[in-house]
Amino acid sequence: MTNDKAAPASGSIMVVGGGIAGLTTALEAAEVGYEVFLVEKNPYLGGRVAQLNQYFPKLCPPTCGLEINFRRIKDNPRIKVFTLAEVEKVNGTPGNYNVSVKINPRYVNSNCTCCGDCAQACQSEVSDEYNFGMSKTKGAYLPFEMAFPAKYVISPQVIGTDDAEKIKEACKYDAVDLDMQAKTMDLAVGAIVWATGWEPYDAHRIDNLGFGQYDNIITNMMLERLASKSGPTGGKIQRPSDDKAPESVAFVQCAGSRDENHLPYCSYICCMASLKHATYIREQYPDTKVYIFYIDIRSPGDRYEKFYKKIKEDENVFFIKGKVAEVSEDPNTKNITVVAENAVTGEKTHQTVDMAVLATGMQPTVANAKLPADLKVSEDGFLINDYAKGGQFAAGCAVKPLDVISSNQNATGMALKAIQTLVKR
Template identity: 40%
Template structure:
């Protein structure tokens, strides 16, 4: 631009977010004296319609050819003010923003005078930069009309199906041998007590059959380059040592395999072979060879699975390979891990056989679980008559995770109800800090557990669990915070309601994509209210519990 800069400066109060700590009047007066500044004003909410009209009118009245907005982060409202400039006939790229909220007022609340001086400096720098701005024109670039969904739990499955149904090609990458995530381990879902597998399995099958979805299990994203509309993604495909298209899932290989190791899907409560299908409804429904536990294929030391495979699906020569794909957008649905209570010695988990986590009990209650749905004590295989639940294990604890995991209260109530349905004479006691029944129908579900099923609720944090080494019975020590008295409850089994923690996959993908994380370790959204599923990287979105603790409805919403 050859014309001399004519700059307008607009200082936003942002209610009291800025004006409560920065003297905006002084900043405006300071701005009026800066080079090339023709007009300077302040307004309570510059992003509001009246604030926007004020800017438009000044652009026309004072023939402004550049504007400076001193307000919040440009990541929040820069598009708003660029549109204002464009509507007033000014090139939208002749707008400069000075962040005097996140970078000033919010970090200098304890020193308003310093905040005001810093605001002046930020405005001065923005004005100097604005004087050098040149008009730019938008360029239309081709966009790759395909999406990558990272994570094959219920959130990733739902996202992939929604996109595929809209006509977009989708790559669904899952690090485990099967999609399904944690929901595949559940027996029932609260508050409707629907069969979890009955909801999930049809969606898993639909993913495998949908013409717009390319499913890549046992694979990991290891590199991403590019930008929105044109991401180049490297996917590491780990060798299954079983050819999926040939495998008939007959099970002969597993029967022949001499190796047994704890079954991760059943939380170590059952055994699987070195060659296995993760669970009966797995997708893809093909076996995978666990090389770490195999007797050895280099040099070949067993060969029993290959010898009995009539489909000739075993391939010991499979190697890891990298596949590069191009997509226009990425959805991160890397799920969660459950909190490991081993680090809390007061609960005795890992030392006392009858202290279990809630996910372990979930597998015991599942008809497809290691005991066929029977709740039994690991120590002697007998059904427990007295069961105690300990809430907020790994959650709402400043020494562990300070946040609420949101699902623990309701899944404890759900499991308590299941136990009472199977064993009406069982005594179920739940020690809680606060019962958080936040969802639709949750409060009624909780009340029904008390009224109709006779589940006992005691408000108090458990301090210690001790065991009788001969009987393996347990004593739970706690304080009843309503009565202000210590209590002891004898139990045959104690269930630790473990919280939700960021998954290892979430940590990895945050590093690969350069995503911001909140202090709790979950992935951070661009703005909690205005962009709740966007990340700070254009074209990358969040889904499910990669963002934080959520129940199933919120994960798929």
């Protein structure tokens, strides 16, 4: 008799990217018995979801879902997490890959207790990229309150300065290692899932919308950080030029999306994100007027459609069907005037507001950083799964723009595809 029971070819799966899709892929594979190497370029896990104030469908804070996932990872010995890590090279075939991973120095070792003494001793500040440069952070910092791994990071900009020595002296647990060097390790894995995620499209590239030129024009992800209690303003939405509570806000939809000069595709979540942002503003400022300039509102599914209808019923939220052509600033008041042609009336609309928010699209990270592997990539930078070839798969927003629920569903499917690669019949 022949034994046709499935047997593992190689028990290891590498997941590249520690955002919500990467976390889901890693957990689904590990919790059915496979060893997983989770590789993340940032010093923390959580990806873009960690930067949100709230996310759909329940409008709960990211701590709601991430805390559970972090606990599951911590409790699962099959998952090995590598942060500040980058894949440098992939060789081999499905079921038998050799992957070179570079681990960049954190300058803090496993002795760290998150006491914060290093940050208190540090005098220098660096730009806080977690808050999109809207604030500064100490050169020794915890990326965010519930960061995982729960260890401080020392910015490379501080290394070699007197401040670095002060940081080291302040640590009573001998957790600061200023001599830490980058290292490369080789890992043997049977399958790889690329959950490399997305980044906000660079609004500086949209010449007619004034980002970087006028103080009171921000992006949708910047608004997420302003609304968050862990953000640069402690959760208070205010306009950057004078910290004033905005009495009127304009949302510019499809900022760089559905545009042949920028992102030719629809980013799927921008409309819903702006509707969500309208709730942030209206909760803080019941009298503030919100103007949403749109091409068409995309609210896929019954739940999102009901959310859209609820926002439409708000007497202080106004929808203007028209693509914004230009913006300008009053140099005295710093107010922003948004100009669009109303597609319903045919008239040119000029709306002056305290602040404007650009609903910039989702661009795959791969569009700006080529991956060191034999993968199919679309013209727009999204990864194309080659199931016939197998072995390497893409999950979440590396494949297409998705919301959190869809990313999780997709990641679960890719965990299964990776497992199938490891099984010989």
